[in-house]
Amino acid sequence: MFSKACEYGIRAAIFIACQSVQSRKVGLKEVAKEIDSPESYTSKILQKLVKNEVVLSEKGPTGGFSIEQSILHDLNLEKVVVAIDGDQIFKGCGLGLKQCNAIKPCPLHDSFKEVRDKLQILLQTTTVLELAEKIEYGLGFLKR
Amino acid sequence: MFSKACEYGIRAAIFIACQSVQSRKVGLKEVAKEIDSPESYTSKILQKLVKNEVVLSEKGPTGGFSIEQSILHDLNLEKVVVAIDGDQIFKGCGLGLKQCNAIKPCPLHDSFKEVRDKLQILLQTTTVLELAEKIEYGLGFLKR
DNA sequence: TTAATTTCGGATATTTTTGTCCACTATTAT
DNA sequence: ATAATAGTGGACAAAAATATCCGAAATTAA
Numbered sequence: 001m002f003s004k005a006c007e008y009g010i011r012a013a014i015f016i017a018c019q020s021v022q023s024r025k026v027g028l029k030e031v032a033k034e035i036d037s038p039e040s041y042t043s044k045i046l047q048k049l050v051k052n053e054v055v056l057s058e059k060g061p062t063g064g065f066s067i068e069q070s071i072l073h074d075l076n077l078e079k080v081v082v083a084i085d086g087d088q089i090f091k092g093c094g095l096g097l098k099q100c101n102a103i104k105p106c107p108l109h110d111s112f113k114e115v116r117d118k119l120q121i122l123l124q125t126t127t128v129l130e131l132a133e134k135i136e137y138g139l140g141f142l143k144r
Numbered sequence: 145m146f147s148k149a150c151e152y153g154i155r156a157a158i159f160i161a162c163q164s165v166q167s168r169k170v171g172l173k174e175v176a177k178e179i180d181s182p183e184s185y186t187s188k189i190l191q192k193l194v195k196n197e198v199v200l201s202e203k204g205p206t207g208g209f210s211i212e213q214s215i216l217h218d219l220n221l222e223k224v225v226v227a228i229d230g231d232q233i234f235k236g237c238g239l240g241l242k243q244c245n246a247i248k249p250c251p252l253h254d255s256f257k258e259v260r261d262k263l264q265i266l267l268q269t270t271t272v273l274e275l276a277e278k279i280e281y282g283l284g285f286l287k288r
Numbered sequence: 289t290t291a292a293t294t295t296c297g298g299a300t301a302t303t304t305t306t307g308t309c310c311a312c313t314a315t316t317a318t
Numbered sequence: 319a320t321a322a323t324a325g326t327g328g329a330c331a332a333a334a335a336t337a338t339c340c341g342a343a344a345t346t347a348a
Contacts, residue, residue, distance in 0.1 A: 001145065001233065001260075004306065007240030014251060027324065041307045047326070060315025061323040077252075089145065096151030099288055107158060107275040107284030108221075115263045116145075122255050131251040140251030144243055148336065171294070185337045191296070204345025205293040 009045045009084040011035040017132035025064030036143035052083035078123040090120045153189045153228040155179040161276035169208035180287035196227035222267040
């Protein structure tokens with residue numbers, strides 16, 4: 001469904017959020033360890049999230065990644081996904097046609113659109129903060 | 145959502161079905177042309193469909209691909225997708241955890257499962273034949 | 289039987305995705 | 319100032335997905 005990069009990106013965002021609610025910054029090593037992802041690759045993905053202003057980064061000792069409170073309070077999963085994978089997952093044709101719309105649809109267009117839209121709404125209405133809280137309460141896990 | 149291979153595979157199955165309802169076999173070249181896919185790669189995908197008994201192939205002149213009537217009448221998209229991409233799309237964790245279930249779920253588990261299940265039901269309840277008919281009636285297209 | 293045609297299967301090539309490495313810059317504490 | 323620390327950015331490597339090629343096997347028609 002999502003690319004590996006996107007999966008790591010979502011997990012990372014949730015973990016950073018967990019720490020940010022406690023005003024703690026986290027380093028790359030800790031992120032990679034806690035979400036069980038390859039460190040160097042995770043670094044690239046975090047850079048994307050920084051560029052897209054989802055995550056904040058600070059260099060130097062005492063540096064690390066965090067999510068600003070103002071951002072954290074309306075950061076949904078869609079923003080994270082789009083920052084990494086783009087929006088093709090919401091717009092692309094299920095059967096891979098370059099163009100596919102109501103006027104000239106693939107034979108699966110209508111019903112596939114329903115699933116796609118449901119996914120998009122799920123991502124729009126799910127916040128990173130809410131998932132971070134699940135982790136805190138031990139109701140969800142980021143590895144294994 | 146689906147791999148490129150799977151997209152080609154579904155389109156190919158639909159096109160072959162179109163011809164099979166008229167008791168016509170089709171060659172690789174025609175399939176690739178009509179669904180706008182790379183010929184050699186399509187050949188590999190068709191081999192998979194043959195191995196999985198979705199499609200029938202005959203060698204030699206007058207040979208080609210077809211779908212048996214008996215199979216055509218209860219061939220849903222799920223079978224085609226599983227033949228090519230396997231069932232990970234229905235079972236895999238949205239956030240990429242190796243194991244993710246109700247007992248130890250990722251924080252997105254429940255809501256993601258809904259979307260995944262909706263997709264699976266869509267594929268189970270959609271038949272290749274029904275899509276082929278859409279093509280016949282000009283209500284759907286396999287290229288562009 | 290021979291020639292033509294069509295799929296099969298293995299080897300190979302290309303492209304994209306995933307993953308690693310390292311020198312560089314910024315920042316902090318001493 | 320200096321040394322240590324942490325993210326950045328670019329080059330590179332490995333793996334997977336996508337795509338091509340070609341000889342072999344099967345089948346048909348002449």
